[in-house]
Amino acid sequence: MTPTVDSPPVSVPVHFIDRADRALHDEQLRAAVRHATDLLMKGRQVALGGLEDSDVVRDEARRIRSRVLSRLPDILDRWATNLEARGGHVHWATDADEAVEIILDIARRRGARLLVKGKSMASEEIHLNSALEARGHEVVETDLGEFIIQLAGETPSHLIAPAIHKDRYDVEKLFTADAGHHVGPDITEEAGYARRRLRSSFLEADIGISGVNCAVAETGTIGLVENEGNGRLCTSVPPVHIAIMGMERIVETWEDLDVILSLLARSATGQPLSVYTNLITGPKRPGELDGPEELHVVVLDNGRSAALGTEYAEILNCIRCGACLNVCPVYRQVGGHAYDSVYGGPIGAVLTPLLNPASPGGRELPEASSLCGACAEVCPVRIPLDDMLLRLRHRDARADSSRMRRLGFSAWSWLWATRPGYALSTAAARRSRGLASRLPSRGWLGAWREFREIPPMGRRDRRSRP
Amino acid sequence: MTTREQFLGRLRSATGERAPADTTGEPVPPVRYAVDRSGLTGFTESWTALGGTVETVTDLEAAAAAVEAWTAGKGPLMVVNHPDLAGVPRDIDWPDCDLDVAPDAGCGVVRADAAVAQTGSVVVSSTTNHGRSVSLLPLNCVFVFRRDEIVDDPGDILRADFGPDGPPSQLVLIGGPSRSGDIEMSLTTGVHGPGVVHAVVVTG
Numbered sequence: 001m002t003p004t005v006d007s008p009p010v011s012v013p014v015h016f017i018d019r020a021d022r023a024l025h026d027e028q029l030r031a032a033v034r035h036a037t038d039l040l041m042k043g044r045q046v047a048l049g050g051l052e053d054s055d056v057v058r059d060e061a062r063r064i065r066s067r068v069l070s071r072l073p074d075i076l077d078r079w080a081t082n083l084e085a086r087g088g089h090v091h092w093a094t095d096a097d098e099a100v101e102i103i104l105d106i107a108r109r110r111g112a113r114l115l116v117k118g119k120s121m122a123s124e125e126i127h128l129n130s131a132l133e134a135r136g137h138e139v140v141e142t143d144l145g146e147f148i149i150q151l152a153g154e155t156p157s158h159l160i161a162p163a164i165h166k167d168r169y170d171v172e173k174l175f176t177a178d179a180g181h182h183v184g185p186d187i188t189e190e191a192g193y194a195r196r197r198l199r200s201s202f203l204e205a206d207i208g209i210s211g212v213n214c215a216v217a218e219t220g221t222i223g224l225v226e227n228e229g230n231g232r233l234c235t236s237v238p239p240v241h242i243a244i245m246g247m248e249r250i251v252e253t254w255e256d257l258d259v260i261l262s263l264l265a266r267s268a269t270g271q272p273l274s275v276y277t278n279l280i281t282g283p284k285r286p287g288e289l290d291g292p293e294e295l296h297v298v299v300l301d302n303g304r305s306a307a308l309g310t311e312y313a314e315i316l317n318c319i320r321c322g323a324c325l326n327v328c329p330v331y332r333q334v335g336g337h338a339y340d341s342v343y344g345g346p347i348g349a350v351l352t353p354l355l356n357p358a359s360p361g362g363r364e365l366p367e368a369s370s371l372c373g374a375c376a377e378v379c380p381v382r383i384p385l386d387d388m389l390l391r392l393r394h395r396d397a398r399a400d401s402s403r404m405r406r407l408g409f410s411a412w413s414w415l416w417a418t419r420p421g422y423a424l425s426t427a428a429a430r431r432s433r434g435l436a437s438r439l440p441s442r443g444w445l446g447a448w449r450e451f452r453e454i455p456p457m458g459r460r461d462r463r464s465r466p
Numbered sequence: 467m468t469t470r471e472q473f474l475g476r477l478r479s480a481t482g483e484r485a486p487a488d489t490t491g492e493p494v495p496p497v498r499y500a501v502d503r504s505g506l507t508g509f510t511e512s513w514t515a516l517g518g519t520v521e522t523v524t525d526l527e528a529a530a531a532a533v534e535a536w537t538a539g540k541g542p543l544m545v546v547n548h549p550d551l552a553g554v555p556r557d558i559d560w561p562d563c564d565l566d567v568a569p570d571a572g573c574g575v576v577r578a579d580a581a582v583a584q585t586g587s588v589v590v591s592s593t594t595n596h597g598r599s600v601s602l603l604p605l606n607c608v609f610v611f612r613r614d615e616i617v618d619d620p621g622d623i624l625r626a627d628f629g630p631d632g633p634p635s636q637l638v639l640i641g642g643p644s645r646s647g648d649i650e651m652s653l654t655t656g657v658h659g660p661g662v663v664h665a666v667v668v669t670g
Contacts, residue, residue: 036651052498060494073477080470086632092473102467144657145648163648171649191646191654198658203569219632229602229644229659236598236636247477255494258624262497269647272512272585273620276659277639284592285635289561290568290599291592301473308480 012340016364023334029165033157033335036164037326043270044323044378050272051262061263062382064256065317068248072308075217075252076299082220086282088295096126099298103128103209103242106296107137110240112206116198118224118231119143120211121320122244122300124156124342125355128209139209140201142230144194151178157336157344159322160268165335198230208234208292212245214260214319215297217252221281222297225265225274232276241283241292247299248316260319263380267321303355312388315350317381324375324385330368339365346375346385353392366392430457496621503583504618506667512586516642517655518663522613524670530554532666533575533608540606541572548577548595550668551610560600574600574660578609581665584619585641588665592636601640607660609640612668 013019023029048054068075080090093099107115115137117123129139129150141150145163149156151174156162163171172184175193183193202208210231214223222243224231235241251257265271284291307313325331325345336344341352341361349365356362366389375385415421440446503512510520521536523529530553537543544563545556554575558567576596580589588609592598601607617623620639644659655661 032650039651050500052500057497063492064494070481072481073474076477077470077474082632086635090470092468092470094468094473094476098468142658143648144646148648161648161651164651167650168652187649187652188654190649191657195657199569219628221633227644228646228657230657232598232602232638233658236602253494254624255621258497258621259494261620261624271641273587273639273641275516275641275643275645277587277641279633279637279639280635281633281637282635288592288597288635289565290597291635299473301476305477305480308477309482 014360016338016340016361016368019338019340020330020334020368023338028167029335030333032165032167033332036158036161037332040161040268040270040322040326041378044267044326045270047266047270047272050266054263054266057259057262058380058382060259061319061380062317064251064259065319065381066314068251068256069308069313069316072248072250075250076247078252079215079217079220079250080299082218083222083282083295083297084220086220087285088220088282088297091296091298093126093298093300093302095302096300099126099244099300099302100128100131102296102298103244104131104135106240106242106294107132107135107207110206112137112240114138114140114201114205115207115209116140116142116201116205116234116238117146118208118210118226118234119146119156119162120209120244121156121159121342122211122246123209125246125302126244126300128244140198140205142198142201142234143226144191144228144230147194147198148174151175155337155342158325159320159343159345159347161322165337202230202233202237205234205238207240207242208236208238209242209244210234212243212249212297213264214257215245215250216254216257216279217250218254219281221254221279223257223261224278224280225261225276226278227269227271227275229276232278235278235280236291239292240294240296241280242296242298243280244298244300247301247304249319264319264321267319267323267378267380303357307354311391312350312354314383315347315354315385315388317383318347318351318379319381320347321380323378323380327374327378329370329372329374339368341365346389347383350385350388350392363396366396426457496625497619499584499619502618505583505616506613506669508583508618509581509586509616509665509667512583513581513588513642513665514586516586517645518586518642518665520665520667522667522669524668526550526668527553529610529666529668533610536608536664536666537573537575537606541604542570543573543575544568544571544600544604545575546577546595546597546600550577551575560597561595565599568599569603571600571604573606573608574602574604575608575610576601578611578665579615580623581609581611581616581667582618582620582623582639583616585639587620587639587641589623590638590640591634593634598636601638602659605656605660606662606664608664608666610666610668616667 175183542557544558
C-alpha cells in the first residue's frame with residue numbers, strides 16, 4: 001500500500017538537535033505526546049499496584065531474563081527443536097537482509113499477493129514493508145495505529161502507541177482520502193471504518209505477519225499480546241503465518257512466562273493483561289478447521305549478538321513495554337520521530353548505537369538524555385539504562401575526542417587533584433568575574449552556555465577563612 | 467542462508483559458555499497479587515471492569531435459553547459443536563460448516579475451557595470443537611463455562627501441565643472486548659475482534 005495523502009516530501013534533518021528543535025515547535029505533537037505518556041504512566045502505576053509487591057516481581061523478571069541471556073544459544077536450540085516437532089518452521093537470520101530474503105522466499109513460493117501485518121518492531125527494523133512492496137506484494141498494516149501511519153507514509157513514534165502523534169482530525173483526512181468518502185472526525189466512526197476496511201484484507205490475505213513478544217523454550221511456543229484482535233486475526237485467518245522474533249525474546253518455561261506477562265501489559269498500557277494473550281505452538285493440527293497451515297518463525301540477530309558478553313548485554317533483557325519512553329523528560333518533549341530510529345526514547349538511545357553503530361543516531365542518541373535515571377526506575381526488568389547511556393558517552397568520548405579537548409580535560413583533572421591547583425583555579429576564576437558572560441555564544445561552548453547560568457563567584461575563598 | 471548451527475555457534479562464541487540444554491534455573495515463585503480474587507465473584511468483578519457482562523444460570527438448559535435470549539437480533543449465530551451447547555439453536559454449526567460462512571456470523575458462541583478471576587480472562591483453545599474464528603470474527607461473542615472452571619490467577623493456566631502433547635496450537639486468554647486507544651488514547655471497542663462480550667456461567 002502506498003500513502004494516500006499527497007504531501008510534499010519532508011526532509012528529515014540529519015542531526016538529533018535539529019529534529020528535536022522541529023518537534024519542540026510542533027505544539028500539537030507535544031500536547032499529544034504529553035497527554036498519551038501521562039495516561040500511560042498513571043495507568044502503569046495503578047496496574048503495578050495490583051501486584052502484592054511489584055518490586056519483588058521485577059527482581060524475579062530480571063533474574064529470569066538474565067538467566068536466559070547467559071544460556072541463550074541452548075535455550076533457542078531447545079525452543080526450535082520443540083517448535084519443529086510441532087510442525088513449525090524456524091529460520092535463522094543474521095541480519096535484516098537475510099530476514100527479508102527468507103520472508104520474500106516464502107511469499108514467492110506461496111504466490112502471495114496480499115500480506116496482512118500485526119504490529120512488529122522487528123519488522124520495522126528490517127524495513128520489511130518496502131522490501132515486499134518493491135517485489136510487487138501488497139502489505140497492509142492492521143493495528144489501528146499502524147494502519148494510520150501507513151496511510152500517512154510515516155513510521156511509528158512510540159513502541160506501543162505508534163500513532164501517538166496523530167489526532168482525530170489527522171485521521172479524518174487520512175481515512176477520507178483512503179475511503180473516497182468522508183470518514184470522521186468521530187473516533188468511533190473512524191475505528192468502525194478501520195474494522196470494515198481491514199476485515200476484507202484479513203479474509204483475502206495469503207500470509208499473516210506478526211512479531212513475537214515472548215517465546216517459551218520448553219514447548220516451542222510463541223506468545224503475542226495485543227488489544228485489538230488484529231494480531232489474533234493475522235495469526236489465525238491467513239493460510240500462512242510468519243512471525244519475526246528478535247533472538248532474545250524468549251524465556252525457558254511457562255512459569256517464567258507467567259512472571260513476564262504479569263509485568264508486560266501493566267508496564268506498557270496499565271492493564272493486568274492485554275485483551276488477547278495469544279500463545280501459539282505450531283500451525284493448525286489435524287482436525288482443526290481454522291488456523292494457518294504453515295507457521296514460520298524468523299529469528300533475527302541483526303546486531304544483537306554484538307552486545308552479548310559485553311557490558312551492554314543486559315539491554316537484551318528488554319521486554320519492549322515502552323515505560324521508559326513515557327517517563328523520559330526528553331522523549332516527552334520531542335516524541336519518537338526526533339530519534340529517527342526504529343527505537344526511540346531511552347531504550348532506543350541505547351539500542352541504536354549497539355544495533356546500528358554506523359548510523360548518525362548511533363553517535364548522537366546517547367547524548368539525548370538528561371541522565372535523570374527515570375527510565376531505569378520504571379524498567380520492569382531493571383535495565384540500568386542511564387548507566388549504559390553514560391558508558392556509551394564515555395566510549396564515544398574516548399574514541400574520538402580531539403587532542404586539544406583531551407589535553408584540556410587532562411590539565412583540569414591534574415589541576416584539581418591538588419590543593420594548590422584548586423586554590424589557583426578558584427583565585428583565577430574570582431579575578432575573572434564577568435568573563436563568563438563574555439564566553440563565545442557560538443560553537444560547542446556557545447551551545448553549552450545557551451541554557452546555563454554561570455553562578456557568580458564569591459569575593460573570598462571560603463577555604464581561606466579563619 | 468544461515469543454519470541453526472551457524473547462528474547458535476556465533477552466539478556461543480559471544481556468550482563464551484556452554485550449559486546443558488535441559489537444565490532450568492531456580493524454581494520461579496508464583497506471582498502474588500495485592501487482592502486475592504477467586505471464584506465467580508472475583509471473575510465477575512474483573513470481567514465487568516473490562517467491559518464484559520456476566521449472567522449466571524443453574525444448568526445447561528438454562529444456559530442455552532440465556533444464550534438464545536442474549537443473542538437475539540445480533541445476526542447469524544455461529545455455535546461450536548460442543549455437547550454442552552447442544553441445546554443452543556444455531557445458524558452456523560462449528561466446525562461442521564464451510565469456513566467461508568464464518569465471516570457472516572453476527573454472534574459467536576464458545577464453550578470456554580476456563581476463566582481467570584484475577585484478570586477477568588476467559589481461556590479458549592484451538593482444539594477441534596472450539597476453533598479460532600468463532601471467538602474472533604463476529605462482533606458479539608458469548609462464552610459459556612462452569613463455575614468450577616474459574617481459576618484464581620493466570621499462573622493457574624500458564625503453569626498447568628499440558629501433558630505429553632504439549633499446549634494446543636493456539637491458547638488464548640481473552641480479557642473483555644477488543645479495544646484500541648490508538649486515536650488520541652481514547653478507548654474504542656470492537657476494532658477487530660468482538661466488541662461486545664458476554665459470559666454465561668453455569669453454577670449447577
